[in-house]
Amino acid sequence: MNTIPDSKARVLILGAGAIGSFYGSLLDAAGADVSVVCRSEYDIVSNSGFSITSRKLGDRVFHPAQTLRSASDYRGGAPDYLVVSVKVVEGTDRAALIRPALGPDTVIVLIENGVEIEAEIAEAFPGHELISALAFVQVARTAPGKVAHYAYGDLTFGNYPSGVSERARRFAALLEAGGIRCTLTEKVSTARWHKCMWNGVFNPISVLGNALDTGHILGGAEGEALVRSAMQEVAAVAAAAGHPLPEQLAGQLVEGTRKAPPYKTSMALDYENRRPMETEVILGNAVRAGRREGVAIPVLESLYALMKMVERKLESEAGSPGAVSP
Numbered sequence: 001m002n003t004i005p006d007s008k009a010r011v012l013i014l015g016a017g018a019i020g021s022f023y024g025s026l027l028d029a030a031g032a033d034v035s036v037v038c039r040s041e042y043d044i045v046s047n048s049g050f051s052i053t054s055r056k057l058g059d060r061v062f063h064p065a066q067t068l069r070s071a072s073d074y075r076g077g078a079p080d081y082l083v084v085s086v087k088v089v090e091g092t093d094r095a096a097l098i099r100p101a102l103g104p105d106t107v108i109v110l111i112e113n114g115v116e117i118e119a120e121i122a123e124a125f126p127g128h129e130l131i132s133a134l135a136f137v138q139v140a141r142t143a144p145g146k147v148a149h150y151a152y153g154d155l156t157f158g159n160y161p162s163g164v165s166e167r168a169r170r171f172a173a174l175l176e177a178g179g180i181r182c183t184l185t186e187k188v189s190t191a192r193w194h195k196c197m198w199n200g201v202f203n204p205i206s207v208l209g210n211a212l213d214t215g216h217i218l219g220g221a222e223g224e225a226l227v228r229s230a231m232q233e234v235a236a237v238a239a240a241a242g243h244p245l246p247e248q249l250a251g252q253l254v255e256g257t258r259k260a261p262p263y264k265t266s267m268a269l270d271y272e273n274r275r276p277m278e279t280e281v282i283l284g285n286a287v288r289a290g291r292r293e294g295v296a297i298p299v300l301e302s303l304y305a306l307m308k309m310v311e312r313k314l315e316s317e318a319g320s321p322g323a324v325s326p
């Protein structure tokens with residue numbers, strides 16, 4: 001990439017959990033001025049920063065320029081980039097979190113899973129440049145203020161609804177200077193459907209199998225057949241929604257997953273830890289798009305119905321609706 005990194009950039013991360021602190025630390029390493037909004041980890045992060053372990057990129061301690069309880073506390077002018085990396089779950093109003101820190105030229109960057117998740121933000125902030133990013137990484141919080149980066153790290157992103165701006169290129173160059181690879185795409189919504197073919201299938205199956213890892217999901221012919229059927233339905237919905245995916249993609253994803261070390265999806269980890277799951281944006285939005293486009297999706301409908309049953313059971317065990325601990 002020949003673009004000059006935006007190394008004087010001011011970046012504010014909303015939701016500095018695993019993803020926010022990991023990519024924030026890379027932007028910091030590349031010289032940007034990186035601040036974070038923390039919720040439960042405010043005290044430990046403001047005292048000691050984030051300790052991040054990574055065999056691939058090296059261990060580091062990331063001390064944010066400002067550690068804040070709310071975006072409205074951000075000082076020194078508006079950020080150039082506002083990175084949103086909260087889980088996209090019911091009850092989290094992303095627009096309300098974003099609004100207080102937004103300056104007229106602030107670019108909003110979503111690093112979150114799910115399909116069709118941008119419209120809500122684009123509609124709330126129509127004059128703002130919006131970058132939509134997909135993370136191909138395995139990173140998790142292991143204790144307050146502690147994050148483990150296990151594997152991968154690449155980001156794919158572009159502007160929503162389409163295109164790649166100069167500021168997106170400069171943001172990519174900054175992240176690359178921090179140590180990861182970025183792929184820029186003119187068609188980020190198609191890239192989201194591509195990732196949904198994996199997440200929309202493996203994530204719910206991993207939960208419905210009681211936190212199965214990918215090795216167990218693909219360990220027998222029945223599991224592989226279920227995965228392939230669900231993937232074909234995601235492909236049919238994506239095509240009907242105007243985002244045709246390569247015909248061989250399902251096979252490539254299955255083989256790629258089989259070759260990689262067994263892995264528990266982020267949704268399986270949320271399920272095990274009794275945290276809210278991103279069912280609606282990872283699977284529900286694909287199901288709703290299928291209904292909207294008139295595509296027959298019996299497998300996805302079944303996975304979705306089962307996920308809702310599991311969510312209701314967890315909610316009733318936790319005592320009240322939505323009370324699965326954040």
Ligand SMILES: NC(=O)C1=CN([C@@H]2O[C@H](COP(=O)(O)OP(=O)(O)OC[C@H]3O[C@@H](n4cnc5c(N)ncnc54)[C@H](OP(=O)(O)O)[C@@H]3O)[C@@H](O)[C@H]2O)C=CC1
Nearest residue numbers: 015016017018019039040085086087112113135137138139
């Ligand atoms: N982890 C991974 O390997 C991958 C994650 N993703 C996606 O990235 C996104 C982020 O995931 P991840 O980083 O793992 O999630 P985490 O739970 O680790 O981090 C989410 C962060 O958002 C904070 N947050 C949530 N709601 C609020 C709020 N109302 N106000 C302030 N802070 C809030 C949480 O604070 P608190 O500490 O209080 O809960 C936490 O710090 C998700 O969409 C996920 O699917 C995509 C690919 C891989």
Ligand SMILES: CC(C)(CO)C(=O)C(=O)O
Nearest residue numbers: 135136137138265266267
């Ligand atoms: C597969 C992965 C880790 C992306 O790299 C993911 O998105 C998830 O587990 O939800």
